[in-house]
Amino acid sequence: MPTRTPNLGDIMRRTTTALLAAALLAGLTACGATEDGKAAAEPKAKPTVSKETRYLNAAHEITFNGEPSDAELTAFPPQWCSALDAGHSVEWLLGDGGLYPIGDEWGTVKQDAYTLVATGTKAYCPENFDAVRDELRESGAY
Incomplete structure (x- = not known):
């Protein structure tokens, strides 16, 4: 062919x-x-803010008697989370639990302590936040 x-x-x-x-x-x-x-x-980059930063941003808005360091402030949330995981209440944390946010040269009023617990819980152990919020609402503190 x-x-x-x-x-x-x-x-x-x-x-x-x-x-x-x-x-x-x-x-x-x-x-x-x-x-x-x-x-x-295309995936949009989300700015990630650490739990420590979220907590400290809220803590820095609170007026303290004295000046707590960030290290002093961030020592509390993990302890609060452990106690909440064990079934303790916010009232217990700030009372018999000895986890009231206060240091040797600084302190805060109870209402601000509630705010710190709520903010710390939301940032560090959000699975406990609803219970904390509900308890504080029932008590009229939140």
Whole structure:
């Protein structure tokens, strides 16, 4: 069987088809398309704020008698969480539990102590936050 020599029209069609396919592929790649042709959503970077920072931001809004260090303030939330995990109440934390936020040269009023416990719980052990919030609401403190 004799071989057919491609004519100029065949060459132009093939070249045009190849160029269009390359352009289409490049366009899809540039748009971040997935295999099914849908545009891929680029993940948006969420700023992550540490639990310590969230707690300290709230603590720094409270007026203390004296000036507690951040280390003194951040010592409390893990202890509160442990006591709450053991089934203790906020009232117990700030009373018999000996976990009232106070230091040798600083202190705070009870209402602010409640705020610190709520904020610390929400940041460090959010699974206990609903119980803390409910207790403080029932007592009229929150």
